[in-house]
Amino acid sequence: MRVAVVGGTGAVGSTILGVMRERGFPADEVVPFASERSAGRRIDWGERTLTVAPLSDELIQGFDLALFSAGGTVSSEWAPKFAEAGAVVVDNSSFWRMHDDVPLVIAEVNPEALDSHNGIVANPNCSTMQAVVALKPILDRAGIERIVFSTYQSVSGTGQRAVEELHDQALAVIEAKEIPDPAIYPHHIAFNVIPQAETFKDADDYTTEERKMMPETRKILGDPDLRISATCVRVPVYTGHSESVNVQTRDDLSPEECRELLAAAPGVQVIDDPANGLYPLAIDGAGQDEVLVGRIRRDPSHERCLNMWVVGDNLRKGAATNAVQVAELLVKRGLVSRRRTPA
Numbered sequence: 461m462r463v464a465v466v467g468g469t470g471a472v473g474s475t476i477l478g479v480m481r482e483r484g485f486p487a488d489e490v491v492p493f494a495s496e497r498s499a500g501r502r503i504d505w506g507e508r509t510l511t512v513a514p515l516s517d518e519l520i521q522g523f524d525l526a527l528f529s530a531g532g533t534v535s536s537e538w539a540p541k542f543a544e545a546g547a548v549v550v551d552n553s554s555f556w557r558m559h560d561d562v563p564l565v566i567a568e569v570n571p572e573a574l575d576s577h578n579g580i581v582a583n584p585n586c587s588t589m590q591a592v593v594a595l596k597p598i599l600d601r602a603g604i605e606r607i608v609f610s611t612y613q614s615v616s617g618t619g620q621r622a623v624e625e626l627h628d629q630a631l632a633v634i635e636a637k638e639i640p641d642p643a644i645y646p647h648h649i650a651f652n653v654i655p656q657a658e659t660f661k662d663a664d665d666y667t668t669e670e671r672k673m674m675p676e677t678r679k680i681l682g683d684p685d686l687r688i689s690a691t692c693v694r695v696p697v698y699t700g701h702s703e704s705v706n707v708q709t710r711d712d713l714s715p716e717e718c719r720e721l722l723a724a725a726p727g728v729q730v731i732d733d734p735a736n737g738l739y740p741l742a743i744d745g746a747g748q749d750e751v752l753v754g755r756i757r758r759d760p761s762h763e764r765c766l767n768m769w770v771v772g773d774n775l776r777k778g779a780a781t782n783a784v785q786v787a788e789l790l791v792k793r794g795l796v797s798r799r800r801t802p803a
């Protein structure tokens with residue numbers, strides 16, 4: 461099996477390569493693709509050394525799978541080309557997620573959606589991913605009427621250059637030097653909290669990140685009318701998104717039942733002993749594939765609302781691990797090598 465990792469030098473792409481190796485993904489050949497800037501760069505991959513290739517019509521031929529994390533512009537152009545050339549694409553960008561004929565898949569939540577793929581499968585946004593892993597068991601048991609998300613998102617969610625921006629600013633503050641001007645974020649991120657994840661577009665008062673979280677959650681959970689509100693905030697954490705999730709169920713669900721339900725759910729680890737200081741922390745979530753859930757409690761303002769705190773590694777389960785899990789499912793279900801392209 462030949463696998464392309466498009467964006468293989470980036471924050472998500474390098475994590476995809478690491479996760480493939482950890483999980484022993486059955487690839488005979490792996491080719492990382494990136495921009496012309498990185499072409500020819502060598503990447504150590506276990507016992508193999510991979511050479512970064514530039515994207516070209518000639519070099520993309522003959523792949524079975526292509527795992528994309530090179531941004532929406534690259535995906536819009538090159539994902540259909542890879543699919544046309546015979547690969548099944550698993551795309552981390554937002555470009556294909558809401559297309560009707562592109563399944564939006566979380567491995568533990570809606571793997572059956574893969575059956576209808578047309579050559580491209582989309583990975584949800586990282587904030588959506590971790591929340592929905594925790595919400596699906598609640599939906600199945602008690603139904604969901606309404607969700608309020610408040611996120612505290614790490615800088616690696618914006619990519620490698622944002623990690624460097626936080627590092628450089630933090631160092632300057634600590635060393636009492638002049639803080640470098642922000643290049644990635646609209647304000648200094650070091651020792652700050654910015655109530656803007658991504659951008660405000662077309663005079664919208666919600667950000668593009670918030671505008672992704674709401675419809676993606678509806679699509680994955682299969683309820684186009686689900687009432688959702690999201691506020692997405694950037695915090696000076698390297699890796700690991702934290703989220704306050706307020707969920708209004710249709711049927712009664714006590715915090716105790718919810719805790720039991722989630723403790724038995726795939727991909728979830730419950731850490732919920734607040735009296736002893738035990739709850740999910742971003743630094744504990746970083747490096748893990750499971751979504752951590754704690755602070756499960758009744759919302760005192762509504763008899764069918766629960767509050768919980770959900771932490772996930774945005775680079776792993778939020779992107780790379782899910783992409784690799786989806787690729788594994790495609791192989792297991794015999795769904796690779798379909799030569800159709802979405803309209």
Ligand SMILES: NC(=O)c1ccc[n+]([C@@H]2O[C@H](COP(=O)([O-])OP(=O)(O)OC[C@H]3O[C@@H](n4cnc5c(N)ncnc54)[C@H](OP(=O)(O)O)[C@@H]3O)[C@@H](O)[C@H]2O)c1
Nearest residue numbers: 467469470471472494495498529530531553617619620779
């Ligand atoms: N970071 C996260 O937590 C996260 C989570 C979910 C989804 N995503 C999505 O995943 C994608 C990548 O994010 P990231 O955080 O990994 O970004 P990143 O660290 O900036 O990496 C971007 C990658 O894309 C490559 N690239 C850029 N322009 C290219 C071009 N014209 N042709 C080919 N390759 C090109 C880069 O190659 P060079 O090294 O040569 O520049 C690099 O490998 C984005 O769509 C993002 O929204 C990210």
